[in-house]
Amino acid sequence: MRLQRIFRRPNPVGLLTSELYSEQTFYKTFLRDLNDCRNEAIIESPFIASNRVASLLPIFEKMRSRNVRLVVNTKNLDEHDAPYNTQAREAIRLMQDMGIEVLFTGGHHRKLAILDKSILWEGSLNILSQNDSCEIMRRIESEELAWQMCRFTGISRF
Numbered sequence: 001m002r003l004q005r006i007f008r009r010p011n012p013v014g015l016l017t018s019e020l021y022s023e024q025t026f027y028k029t030f031l032r033d034l035n036d037c038r039n040e041a042i043i044e045s046p047f048i049a050s051n052r053v054a055s056l057l058p059i060f061e062k063m064r065s066r067n068v069r070l071v072v073n074t075k076n077l078d079e080h081d082a083p084y085n086t087q088a089r090e091a092i093r094l095m096q097d098m099g100i101e102v103l104f105t106g107g108h109h110r111k112l113a114i115l116d117k118s119i120l121w122e123g124s125l126n127i128l129s130q131n132d133s134c135e136i137m138r139r140i141e142s143e144e145l146a147w148q149m150c151r152f153t154g155i156s157r158f
Contacts, residue, residue, distance in 0.1 A: 018140040021123075023130055026137045030127070033115050033139075034059050040069040042114040042155055047129035048074055049084065053091035056128070061098060070100040072128065073155065075108035084129075091128070111137075112149065120146045 021029060034041060041063065063070060072095060080088045092102050113121040121127075123137035140146075149155075 017142075018138050021137045021139060023125055023133065023135040026125055026130075026135070029139065030113070030121065030137075031059055033119055033121075034063060037063060037068055037115045038066070039116050040071070040114075041116075042071045042073070042150075043127050044073040044108070044110045044112045044153070044155070045126045045128035046075045046108045046110070047080070047084065047126045048072075048088040048091045049129035049131065050087040050091050052127075052129050052131065053094065057094065057098075060095065060100060064099050070095075071103065071155070072100055073103040073105055073108065073110075073153075074128070076104045076106050079106070079108075110153065112153075114146050114149055114155070117146045117150065118143045120149055122149070 060070060072092075074088070074092075077085060077088055077092070096102055111122070111124055111126055113119075113127060115121075118141065120140045120142065121137050122140075123135065125133075125135035125137045
C-alpha cells in the first residue's frame with residue numbers, strides 16, 4: 001500500500017529565503033511585521049502571560065484601529081497551570097475586549113503566526129508568553145507555505 005501525502009510538496013523558494021531568529025531578535029522583526037500587517041494576523045501560542053500580552057497590546061490596538069483581523073489560538077484555559085491560568089484569563093479578556101478573536105484548542109502546543117497569509121513564523125517560541133527561555137523562530141515569506149500551514153492547522157476555517 002502506498003502512503004498518500006496530505007499536502008503537495010511546496011516550492012522550496014520560500015524555505016530558501018527564510019531567516020532564523022532567537023528569543024532576543026524575534027520580537028523586533030515580529031513587531032515590524034505586525035505593524036505592516038494589513039488584513040489578518042493569526043497567532044497560535046499555547047501559553048499566555050500577562051507581561052508579554054501587555055507589551056503587545058499597543059500594537060494590537062493599532063492593528064484593530066486599521067481593521068486588521070486578529071485571531072489568537074491557545075489551549076483551553078483549564079489546561080493552564082496556576083498562576084498562569086489567572087494571567088491567561090485576564091489577558092484573554094483584554095484581547096477579546098478589543099475585538100481579537102480567541103479560539104481554544106485542547107492539547108494545543110503549536111507556536112506560529114501567519115500574517116496576511118504571506119508571512120509564516122514557526123518555531124519553539126510562545127509568542128504570547130515568552131520571557132526568559134532559549135527559543136528559535138523561522139520567518140518565511142511565502143504565500144504558498146502560509147496557506148499550507150492554514151490548511152494543515154485547520155485555521156483557514158475561521
